[in-house]
Amino acid sequence: MNELIKELNSFLANLCVFYRKLQNYHWNIIGKDFFILHAKLEEYYDDVNSQIDEIAEHILTLGKQPLGTMKDYLEIATIQEAKNEKIEDKEVFSKIIADYEFLLQTATSIKEIAEEKKSVATSSLIDAYILDYSKKLWMLKQSN
Numbered sequence: 001m002n003e004l005i006k007e008l009n010s011f012l013a014n015l016c017v018f019y020r021k022l023q024n025y026h027w028n029i030i031g032k033d034f035f036i037l038h039a040k041l042e043e044y045y046d047d048v049n050s051q052i053d054e055i056a057e058h059i060l061t062l063g064k065q066p067l068g069t070m071k072d073y074l075e076i077a078t079i080q081e082a083k084n085e086k087i088e089d090k091e092v093f094s095k096i097i098a099d100y101e102f103l104l105q106t107a108t109s110i111k112e113i114a115e116e117k118k119s120v121a122t123s124s125l126i127d128a129y130i131l132d133y134s135k136k137l138w139m140l141k142q143s144n
């Protein structure tokens with residue numbers, strides 16, 4: 001169980017950093033499709049925000065403590081924050097494709113650990129994440 005909680009907390013940390021990064025891009029993106037991408041990034045960070053709450057509450061459901069401070073998140077997250085500066089739309093695409101690929105990998109690995117540990121609830125919960133990231137990656141790659 002501890003390995004699973006560790007992975008879930010690390011996933012939570014990455015989602016929290018990714019949320020900040022997506023909103024940073026929402027503010028700083030530039031390019032001819034600004035209006036479309038500005039709105040799309042808001043949709044993405046709203047999705048991530050729901051996932052943050054769901055994963056934290058799932059950890060609580062398993063009787064453990066979710067990480068809750070930015071300090072903790074930054075210490076263990078693999079996803080890197082974006083700089084607070086203007087960024088071209090092409091670059092945003094390539095950065096978030098890489099991050100969604102990482103999140104898909106993480107969600108898949110959580111699925112495997114959950115199955116191994118017979119945590120049926122975690123295994124079932126994480127399916128939606130795998131589908132969500134797979135679909136977003138397909139769509140992002142069509143626009144790139």
Ligand SMILES: [Fe+2]
Nearest residue numbers: 026027038042
């Ligand atoms: Fe906004």
